[in-house]
Amino acid sequence: xxxxxxxxxxxxxxxxxxxxxxxxxxxxxxxxxxxxxxxxxxxxxxxxxxxxxxxxxxxxxxxxxxxxxxxxxxxxxxxxxxxxxxxxxxxxxxxxxxxxxxxxxxxxxxxxxxxxxxxxxxxxxxxxxxxxxxxxxxxxxxxxxxx
Numbered sequence: 001x002x003x004x005x006x007x008x009x010x011x012x013x014x015x016x017x018x019x020x021x022x023x024x025x026x027x028x029x030x031x032x033x034x035x036x037x038x039x040x041x042x043x044x045x046x047x048x049x050x051x052x053x054x055x056x057x058x059x060x061x062x063x064x065x066x067x068x069x070x071x072x073x074x075x076x077x078x079x080x081x082x083x084x085x086x087x088x089x090x091x092x093x094x095x096x097x098x099x100x101x102x103x104x105x106x107x108x109x110x111x112x113x114x115x116x117x118x119x120x121x122x123x124x125x126x127x128x129x130x131x132x133x134x135x136x137x138x139x140x141x142x143x144x145x146x147x
Contacts (some may be wrong), residue, residue, distance in 0.1 A: 004020045006118055013084065013114035020085060025091045025103030035093045042089035052079055052082045056120075062125035062137055072129065073138075076078045084114040 040061055052075070055064045065072045130136030140146040 005083065006115075006122070009118045010111065010115055014111045015117075017084065017088065017110035017114065021088050021092060021103045021106045021110065024057065024088060031091060038107075039087050039093045042082075042086035042093075045086035046078060046090060048075065049079050049083055049086075052076060056124070061124045065128055065138060073124075076124055080117050083117045085109050087113050 028114070055068075055072075059067065088106050089111050091109065092103050126136070128136050128138045130139050133139055
């Protein structure tokens with residue numbers, strides 16, 4: 001069932017990226033102040049993604065959750081939900097019109113990035129909560145046994 005969800009996420013991410021990138025390129029790019037704010041906020045999200053990858057590569061999900069606490073999973077979910085739009089914002093909402101990225105080239109990049117985020121989400125969730133949410137070190141059943 002998880003494989004079906006992963007496979008279904010690809011066309012959903014493609015359509016969502018198409019709609020979002022089109023709206024960015026046609027409507028939001030006209031609002032200079034909003035464009036700048038969204039670009040910087042998106043850059044923070046993408047830097048957060050890079051930091052998360054470094055943490056996961058060095059510590060792993062379980063050890064990172066032990067060290068950082070519950071904030072780790074909250075930050076992970078924020079990056080998961082905001083990562084794809086953040087990539088589109090950074091690519092499309094650049095400041096110089098001559099150097100703007102063509103919005104339609106952002107669609108396959110955002111779709112591929114969304115797939116990476118989905119796979120990362122599955123990996124982190126299974127490491128923390130177990131495959132079915134019952135046998136991981138931070139699952140409710142494990143917390144009940146420990147507490």
